[in-house]
Amino acid sequence: MFISNERLKKILIDAKMIDEATWKNVVENASRLSCPVEDILKERDIIGGHLFYELVEKGIGIPYVNLKKIDIAKEVLDRFSPELVSAYKAIPFEYDARKKKLKVAFQDPADTRAIGALEKKCGCKIDAHFTGKESYRFASRHYHKSISERIRKIIQTAAKRAPKKTSDTLGCKIFGHIIEYIYYSQPSDVHIEHLRDSGIIKLRIDGYLRDEIAVPSEIATSIVDLIKKESSLTTDARHQTADGRFAWNVLGELLAFRVSILPTYYGEKACLRVLDESRQKASLRELGFRDTDISLIQKEIKKPYGLVLVAGPTGSGKTSTLYALLKLLNVEGVSIATIEDPVEYSIRHINQTQVDAENGFTFARGLREILRQDPNVIMVGEIRDNETAGIVIQSALTGHIVISTLHSNTAVESITRLRNMDIRPYLLSPTVNLVVSQRLVKRICPYCRVSYALDKAFLDSIDKDTGIRRSLDKLKKLGLLSFTTYDEVRFYRGQGCGKCNGTGMSGRIGIFEIFVVDEEIRKMILEDAPALEIQKRGEEKGLLTLFEDGLTKVIEGETSIGEIMRTLS
Numbered sequence: 118m119f120i121s122n123e124r125l126k127k128i129l130i131d132a133k134m135i136d137e138a139t140w141k142n143v144v145e146n147a148s149r150l151s152c153p154v155e156d157i158l159k160e161r162d163i164i165g166g167h168l169f170y171e172l173v174e175k176g177i178g179i180p181y182v183n184l185k186k187i188d189i190a191k192e193v194l195d196r197f198s199p200e201l202v203s204a205y206k207a208i209p210f211e212y213d214a215r216k217k218k219l220k221v222a223f224q225d226p227a228d229t230r231a232i233g234a235l236e237k238k239c240g241c242k243i244d245a246h247f248t249g250k251e252s253y254r255f256a257s258r259h260y261h262k263s264i265s266e267r268i269r270k271i272i273q274t275a276a277k278r279a280p281k282k283t284s285d286t287l288g289c290k291i292f293g294h295i296i297e298y299i300y301y302s303q304p305s306d307v308h309i310e311h312l313r314d315s316g317i318i319k320l321r322i323d324g325y326l327r328d329e330i331a332v333p334s335e336i337a338t339s340i341v342d343l344i345k346k347e348s349s350l351t352t353d354a355r356h357q358t359a360d361g362r363f364a365w366n367v368l369g370e371l372l373a374f375r376v377s378i379l380p381t382y383y384g385e386k387a388c389l390r391v392l393d394e395s396r397q398k399a400s401l402r403e404l405g406f407r408d409t410d411i412s413l414i415q416k417e418i419k420k421p422y423g424l425v426l427v428a429g430p431t432g433s434g435k436t437s438t439l440y441a442l443l444k445l446l447n448v449e450g451v452s453i454a455t456i457e458d459p460v461e462y463s464i465r466h467i468n469q470t471q472v473d474a475e476n477g478f479t480f481a482r483g484l485r486e487i488l489r490q491d492p493n494v495i496m497v498g499e500i501r502d503n504e505t506a507g508i509v510i511q512s513a514l515t516g517h518i519v520i521s522t523l524h525s526n527t528a529v530e531s532i533t534r535l536r537n538m539d540i541r542p543y544l545l546s547p548t549v550n551l552v553v554s555q556r557l558v559k560r561i562c563p564y565c566r567v568s569y570a571l572d573k574a575f576l577d578s579i580d581k582d583t584g585i586r587r588s589l590d591k592l593k594k595l596g597l598l599s600f601t602t603y604d605e606v607r608f609y610r611g612q613g614c615g616k617c618n619g620t621g622m623s624g625r626i627g628i629f630e631i632f633v634v635d636e637e638i639r640k641m642i643l644e645d646a647p648a649l650e651i652q653k654r655g656e657e658k659g660l661l662t663l664f665e666d667g668l669t670k671v672i673e674g675e676t677s678i679g680e681i682m683r684t685l686s
């Protein structure tokens with residue numbers, strides 16, 4: 118943040134958003150974790166994103182702008198060249214032709230030298246605003262679109278200027294550009310492939326795999342070699358598969374990748390999964406948890422012992438939730454140890470270890486070792502087998518908080534799953550405190566979102582499968598929604614625009630089921646009650662199912678009803 122902690126403290130205390138004790142605690146944690154105070158406020162959901170910025174705006178008298186929320190005209194963006202944007206970390210977003218004034222978002226609006234220099238360069242007055250790091254990164258995408266063109270130029274220039282320069286040096290340079298592009302365009306996966314006569318780099322963005330960058334074959338080979346070197350894999354063996362991981366520093370942030378290498382007919386193919394640190398860094402609120410859920414979760418994870426489970430299929434965002442929970446628990450006086458497969462994101466002061474199945478270091482064995490290290494909190498990446506399940510339950514019973522994930526569809530199904538892993542009801546009943554079940558759904562693109570009412574015929578047809586009317590009634594009763602007739606309820610969808618490549622969707626958000634095990638439910642587990650009955654009792658006590666939580670996000674315009682149905686079918 119560009120203002121001092123003292124000033125920030127005054128702003129937050131004056132706004133009554135924080136008290137002295139909490140502030141002291143936040144500052145201590147920020148220094149312990151070597152991160153800005155702003156990050157702790159955000160991670161622990163003390164003051165979320167925009168509210169925080171709005172308070173700072175009032176406090177310092179410089180206006181705040183969230184670039185994610187506005188549609189910036191291309192001709193305004195084009196007033197700055199990509200070079201100018203990277204040099205000054207500034208993005209123009211509005212131009213007042215009458216006053217000849219350009220509104221510009223800065224990460225540091227207190228940098229008057231930058232403002233002066235930019236005024237000179239573009240010959241108009243600059244009205245400085247400030248913006249957050251994420252918002253800046255989002256809007257910077259515009260300046261990084263012409264990547265394939267840029268790389269073509271680099272290759273051409275290199276061929277002219279230094280034809281003898283090795284393809285390794287050139288490959289390294291090009292890879293640096295590609296990583297920077299990855300940072301802005303935020304793909305989930307990157308493929309580096311060999312065709313018969315050239316190489317191609319493909320990026321999967323919002324689920325869609327695009328051919329982005331064509332390179333000569335030898336460059337593709339040197340990029341794959343570079344990736345293998347970075348992942349500590351041998352570059353000699355070209356005829357075998359390999360897995361690894363590496364991290365690359367881009368603009369002061371670490372981007373981490375999980376790597377898979379496969380020999381193909383024309384050369385080795387590298388597939389990189391981008392381990393999205395910004396997602397792993399997200400707080401519960403940013404992941405999509407509602408405030409009432411957050412307070413429930415905070416209460417449950419701070420109990421002296423017990424098991425907290427996150428359930429869902431592969432790719433449902435369980436790891437991000439685990440990391441958000443760990444960060445809430447990461448304070449002085451609490452010893453935290455993890456066993457993960459793999460470590461996707463490193464957190465200061467947490468002892469993270471990684472499964473190494475080849476050498477017999479499994480979840481079960483890692484967990485046994487961890488228990489000798491005097492931890493208070495243990496995170497086990499996944500409960501996959503009976504042996505791990507057994508040790509997890511024992512640890513939870515003997516004074517540890519254990520956080521883990523399970524591959525199961527609903528929260529209550531996790532209890533059945535543990536029963537099937539030979540965990541007896543009398544051991545299960547006192548240990549499980551909380552089960553979160555979750556899925557990831559696509560978010561509607563904010564630029565082309567439109568609202569509509571569901572027509573009766575469609576409502577009838579989906580009511581059969583989903584019981585949507587009953588769910589709407591339930592949300593109304595819980596005060597999450599108000600309407601008199603069903604046709605008053607507004608739903609949303611994306612029409613498709615340039616910003617979302619015509620898909621109508623952009624980014625993802627979680628939907629959750631938060632199952633708190635209270636005394637009554639404990640008794641039911643002890644008596645080995647059928648899962649359906651436990652589920653029914655939970656719902657009577659106000660549990661929102663995945664569909665119902667999804668519905669609240671549909672009504673808030675975050676996602677579409679079709680997306681919820683597709684994900685849950």
Ligand SMILES: [Zn+2]
Nearest residue numbers: 562565614617
């Ligand atoms: Zn759109």
